[in-house]
Amino acid sequence: MDLGIASSTAVISGGSTGIGKAAAAALLAEGAGVVLLARTKTTLDETVAELRALGHPGPVVGIQADVTDRASVEVAARQIELEFGRVQILVIAAGHRMRRLDRQLFWDDGDWAADLDVKTVGMLRVIRALHPLLDKTGAGRIVNIGGVAGETVWEGALTHGLNNAAMHHATRYLARDLAPEGITVNAVVPGLVATEWRVGWTAAAAGKAGKTTEEFLDAYLAKLGVLLGRWAESAEVAEAVAFLASQRAGYITGTSLIVDGGITVNAL
C-alpha cells in the first residue's frame, strides 16, 4: 500500500533511539525525509549514519535539542524551517525512561516535575514551536507516542501513567484544536516494546533475579497479561506510526491506536 508520504518531511522528537528511531526508519522507507531531535550528539550522529546507510532517498538530519528547554526547541524549529520549509509529519517520541523503582508517591516534587517536563510539557513545547511550519493544506499529521501505563495501572509507573494519560487527553484536545487547520492528531499506544533500553533492562533484571532473560521475560509478560505472549518489536509500533502519519489516515483524528499485544483487553 502506498502511504502517499514520499517527499514529505517528518520531524521526530526522541528520534535517536527506540520507538522514535524505528518510526524514522519506517517513514524513510515510505520515501519521507526525517529530522531527528534528541539531546545526545554522539547517539544522534550514530543513528543518522545508520539510517542513511539504509539507502532510502529521503534526507536524514539530526538536530540536538532538549524538549525541556523552550529556547532549544525554538532554535531547532528555525533550523528546520531554513533547511526544509514546511513539515508534514510530527512524531512526538521523546520520553523519560523509568529511572528508579522506589515508590513514586514519595519522590521529591522535583523528580515528579522532571518526568512530566519531558513527555507532557515537552510534547506541547515541540508542537507549539513546530506549529508555524506544519502543513495546513490537509497533509499535516501529529502522532504522539503514548503508552498503556496511561490506560492501566502499571507497577512503578505513576509518572509514566500521568504522562501517558495526559498525552492521550492532549491528543483528543489538539485533534479538535487543530482540525480547522487540516492537521490530524493521533496517538500510538505501545505496551512492552523491545527497544534497546528495554532489552538491556530485561537482561539486567533477569540477572538480579537469578533467572535467564527468557525465563524473566516470560514471567513478566504473563504478569502484564500480554495476550500474544511476546513483546513488540519497535518496528511493529513504527508501522502504526507510519500509517497514522500517512495520507491513508486522512479521516482519522483524535484516536489512540493501541499496539500492546492485548494487555489492555484484560485491564480495561
Ligand SMILES: NC(=O)c1ccc[n+]([C@@H]2O[C@H](COP(=O)([O-])OP(=O)(O)OC[C@H]3O[C@@H](n4cnc5c(N)ncnc54)[C@H](OP(=O)(O)O)[C@@H]3O)[C@@H](O)[C@H]2O)c1
Ligand atoms: N519502550 C517501551 O516499552 C515503551 C512502552 C510504552 C510507551 N513508550 C513510550 O514511547 C516513547 C519512546 O520510548 P522509547 O522506549 O523508545 O525511549 P528511548 O529509547 O529511551 O528513547 C527516548 C528518546 O527521547 C530522547 N529524549 C529523552 N529526553 C529528551 C529531552 N529532554 N529532549 C529531547 N529528547 C529527549 C532520547 O534521546 P536523548 O536522551 O539523547 O535526548 C531518545 O531519542 C516514550 O514516551 C515512552 O514512554 C515506550
